[in-house]
Amino acid sequence: MNIDLSSMPTSIDMIHLILASLTLILLILLMKKSKKVVNTPVKPATEALNIEKAPVIEKAPTVEKPATEQALQLKDTSPDAALQLLTLLQQDARFIDFVKEDLSAYSDADIGAAARVVHEGSKKTLDTYFTLESVRSEEEETRISLPEGFNASEVRLTGNVVGEAPFNGTLVHKGWKVSETKLPKIAEGHDTTIVAPAEVEL
Amino acid sequence: MSHDITARYSVGIDLGTTHCVLSYLDQIQATEDTNNEIKVSVLPIPQLTQPGVVEDKKQLPSFIYRAHESELNPSELTLPWHAESGVLTGTVARHLGSKTPIRLVSSAKSWLCHGGIDRHEAFLPMGSPEEVTKISPLNATIEYLSHLRHAWDHKFPENVLSEQNVTITIPASFDPAARELTAEAANQLNLKHLTLLEEPQAAVYNWIKSSGDNWREQVSLGDIILVIDIGGGTCDLSLIAVSEDEGNLTLNRVAVGDHILLGGDNMDLALAYRVKAKLAAEGKELQPWQIQAIVQACRDAKEQLLLENDVNEVAIAIPSRGSKLLGGTLRTSLTRDEVNETLVEGFFPHVNIDEHPIAARRSALSQKGLPYAQDPAVSRHLAAFLSKQVSAANDVLGSTALNNATEQNEAGSFIKPSAILFNGGVLKSPVLAERMLSIINQWLEDSHTNKARLLSDSDLDLGVAIGASYFGHVKQGKGVRIRGGLASTYYVGIESAMPAIPGMEPPIEALCIAPFGMEEGAEAKASEAEFGLVVGEPVHFRFFGSNTRRHDEAGVQLDHWQDGELEELPELQVTLPTEGRRAGEIVPVNLIAKVTEIGTLKLEAIAANSIGNCEEAERWQIELDVRD
Numbered sequence: 001m002n003i004d005l006s007s008m009p010t011s012i013d014m015i016h017l018i019l020a021s022l023t024l025i026l027l028i029l030l031m032k033k034s035k036k037v038v039n040t041p042v043k044p045a046t047e048a049l050n051i052e053k054a055p056v057i058e059k060a061p062t063v064e065k066p067a068t069e070q071a072l073q074l075k076d077t078s079p080d081a082a083l084q085l086l087t088l089l090q091q092d093a094r095f096i097d098f099v100k101e102d103l104s105a106y107s108d109a110d111i112g113a114a115a116r117v118v119h120e121g122s123k124k125t126l127d128t129y130f131t132l133e134s135v136r137s138e139e140e141e142t143r144i145s146l147p148e149g150f151n152a153s154e155v156r157l158t159g160n161v162v163g164e165a166p167f168n169g170t171l172v173h174k175g176w177k178v179s180e181t182k183l184p185k186i187a188e189g190h191d192t193t194i195v196a197p198a199e200v201e202l
Numbered sequence: 203m204s205h206d207i208t209a210r211y212s213v214g215i216d217l218g219t220t221h222c223v224l225s226y227l228d229q230i231q232a233t234e235d236t237n238n239e240i241k242v243s244v245l246p247i248p249q250l251t252q253p254g255v256v257e258d259k260k261q262l263p264s265f266i267y268r269a270h271e272s273e274l275n276p277s278e279l280t281l282p283w284h285a286e287s288g289v290l291t292g293t294v295a296r297h298l299g300s301k302t303p304i305r306l307v308s309s310a311k312s313w314l315c316h317g318g319i320d321r322h323e324a325f326l327p328m329g330s331p332e333e334v335t336k337i338s339p340l341n342a343t344i345e346y347l348s349h350l351r352h353a354w355d356h357k358f359p360e361n362v363l364s365e366q367n368v369t370i371t372i373p374a375s376f377d378p379a380a381r382e383l384t385a386e387a388a389n390q391l392n393l394k395h396l397t398l399l400e401e402p403q404a405a406v407y408n409w410i411k412s413s414g415d416n417w418r419e420q421v422s423l424g425d426i427i428l429v430i431d432i433g434g435g436t437c438d439l440s441l442i443a444v445s446e447d448e449g450n451l452t453l454n455r456v457a458v459g460d461h462i463l464l465g466g467d468n469m470d471l472a473l474a475y476r477v478k479a480k481l482a483a484e485g486k487e488l489q490p491w492q493i494q495a496i497v498q499a500c501r502d503a504k505e506q507l508l509l510e511n512d513v514n515e516v517a518i519a520i521p522s523r524g525s526k527l528l529g530g531t532l533r534t535s536l537t538r539d540e541v542n543e544t545l546v547e548g549f550f551p552h553v554n555i556d557e558h559p560i561a562a563r564r565s566a567l568s569q570k571g572l573p574y575a576q577d578p579a580v581s582r583h584l585a586a587f588l589s590k591q592v593s594a595a596n597d598v599l600g601s602t603a604l605n606n607a608t609e610q611n612e613a614g615s616f617i618k619p620s621a622i623l624f625n626g627g628v629l630k631s632p633v634l635a636e637r638m639l640s641i642i643n644q645w646l647e648d649s650h651t652n653k654a655r656l657l658s659d660s661d662l663d664l665g666v667a668i669g670a671s672y673f674g675h676v677k678q679g680k681g682v683r684i685r686g687g688l689a690s691t692y693y694v695g696i697e698s699a700m701p702a703i704p705g706m707e708p709p710i711e712a713l714c715i716a717p718f719g720m721e722e723g724a725e726a727k728a729s730e731a732e733f734g735l736v737v738g739e740p741v742h743f744r745f746f747g748s749n750t751r752r753h754d755e756a757g758v759q760l761d762h763w764q765d766g767e768l769e770e771l772p773e774l775q776v777t778l779p780t781e782g783r784r785a786g787e788i789v790p791v792n793l794i795a796k797v798t799e800i801g802t803l804k805l806e807a808i809a810a811n812s813i814g815n816c817e818e819a820e821r822w823q824i825e826l827d828v829r830d
Contacts, residue, residue, distance in 0.1 A: 098527050110528050114527045185256040
């Protein structure tokens with residue numbers, strides 16, 4: 001694993017970074033939807049027109065609460081928003097085309113050229129539909145202190161996790177938070193599973 | 203006053219060649235709360251961005267896509283206000299049209315002021331196969347307005363657009379017929395309180411609004427403000443003179459430029475062709491669809507390279523069309539030098555004030571195609587404008603403009619602006635804005651005049667719409683107004699009475715029917731000249747306009763004029779109804795010109811024998827836009 005990573009050119013690292021952040025967004029999105037839609041049968045477009053009304057992301061429930069207050073509840077997520085995001089990423093960034101391709105046969109120059117398309121497009125998509133900000137404003141690799149009652153969803157403790165708050169430690173990653181989501185609305189009859197229609201030139 | 207003071211909102215609509223923007227101002231709030239700055243908002247316009255996908259955007263791209271019936275699923279055309287919209291406009295139209303150009307309607311606004319065609323005739327998209335349903339430039343305009351109206355009514359169901367004070371902006375260079383057609387489009391949508399405003403004036407209102415009461419400190423008596431508005435498709439010029447009236451500074455629009463079809467789109471295309479040539483030199487031939495992708499990529503790259511930063515090269519990647527992204531992606535780059543050479547030197551070359559566009563367009567009556575500017579150099583067009591308008595401010599500024607007057611007849615003399623206001627997306631780029639300013643200052647320096655200063659403006663993309671809604675508010679007596687009136691003098695052509703000479707057209711004389719600067723609500727009568735109109739038959743007049751002859755009164759007859767002074771406009775037509783008269787009878791009439799409250803020119807023929815009693819006289823409307 002390590003050997004692979006170090007041998008790769010910088011452009012690949014960039015791609016991985018993009019991929020990682022996209023995965024994170026998809027996750028956040030799914031989490032958000034999970035609070036809204038309970039047991040929706042997996043049929044596209046039923047909730048479509050509500051998407052825009054989804055509120056600005058609230059704080060996810062803190063870790064302890066669900067366990068103590070009531071029986072554990074897991075919710076099905078509506079795939080519409082996730083499919084929609086895939087569509088947008090495919091449209092602007094050729095995301096699926098890129099990920100579905102086997103990179104082994106191509107030179108770094110070829111991959112680099114394609115990576116530009118993916119990077120520019122993904123950036124455009126993120127900037128258009130999400131307002132991203134860091135969870136912590138401090139510099140990474142600096143010491144910070146977490147007071148008692150800090151939000152455990154926002155900050156993850158790792159390493160030597162012992163003792164009582166306040167916790168002092170090194171900020172490894174400053175985190176990302178979506179403060180605003182404005183996804184497009186979808187028409188009732190729109191099939192969200194078609195993330196890219198086939199194209200036929202006459 | 204036709205304007206209802208109870209209208210809650212003053213709405214400004216920028217009906218651009220490439221984009222439409224709608225802004226609004228809550229008049230009740232603005233009147234009650236006089237302490238705070240007046241707040242103008244821009245309406246997010248819901249529009250299809252892809253089939254089945256609706257997004258809010260601040261701009262509505264001015265495109266219509268005439269879809270094939272089996273091309274799209276009707277249920278995917280839902281907009282918030284109706285389930286199935288018959289017309290595709292906005293982002294989705296531009297998107298679909300980029301791959302199927304034969305079905306894309308674009309630049310309807312440029313067609314609207316093209317005198318050589320019948321603007322009511324459905325012929326757009328131009329040159330597409332017969333089975334594509336066509337639409338007229340007028341109806342395309344109606345569609346854009348209609349989309350905006352739906353978006354508004356959807357958001358403000360209590361205050362529908364037809365009841366608000368609506369100001370629609372038009373290029374200052376729009377001819378009377380194009381103004382009339384814009385008003386007709388608004389009228390078809392039942393917009394009851396309509397005013398038309400010239401775009402460069404709207405930009406000035408935006409500047410006044412954004413500088414608050416400060417504008418009086420930024421300009422002073424005797425200033426001449428040059429407004430340069432370079433949008434996606436057109437380049438619009440105006441001169442505003444600052445005069446004094448009872449101790450208050452007043453603004454007077456003293457001159458407007460010709461209609462120049464030259465804008466940001468030309469620049470993107472120029473870059474794309476440069477990149478294409480570069481790839482061709484490497485042995486890579488491009489398909490037409492790749493050009494589209496390059497134009498888009500160049501537009502993005504240009505924005506970075508025209509900033510004052512350290513970026514010297516931006517990579518351009520043109521993805522393949524198929525799902526194989528790797529291998530098929532073309533890669534090249536655009537350098538700062540290339541952008542400078544193509545855009546800065548190509549469109550904004552340093553020229554002398556006496557270097558004017560090479561192919562001056564006389565009239566565009568001959569061929570069916572848009573009269574795009576032959577010369578891409580904005581600086582040469584500007585030089586021509588400033589030279590032509592050398593004495594534009596003399597009437598308003600009087601003695602302060604004496605310097606201009608004394609050297610008026612010298613070669614290379616021009617009106618000297620002392621302040622510059624930029625508008626339009628192109629001039630957002632600091633490199634281009636600075637180049638434009640340095641060209642003008644070079645001219646001023648060469649003629650030993652002080653440099654012009656740049657007036658600070660905000661938001662060059664949305665400025666016209668914002669200025670328009672602000673204007674709608676101040677025109678009710680709530681702030682400074684720009685004095686304007688007609689920007690041209692208008693004439694009808696009369697054939698001189700002389701014996702026919704074979705092979706020679708009879709010389710034509712021009713009778714002034716509407717003088718320069720005529721204001722809204724004013725009426726002018728050319729009472730000395732009488733015409734005989736044949737009842738029941740359409741009678742045609744040749745029609746001319748001049749934006750330099752400022753002192754001709756209505757009724758003045760010119761038998762000669764200098765080259766380029768008068769420009770021929772589409773001809774006029776009047777038909778006297780037969781009722782009450784015999785067909786073929788000849789009725790003597792005079793011509794009357796009126797500027798309506800909306801801001802359009804109305805021409806009427808009035809029966810000559812009843813001239814003393816105008817109110818009850820028989821009048822007939824003269825058509826500005828002749829329908830064959």
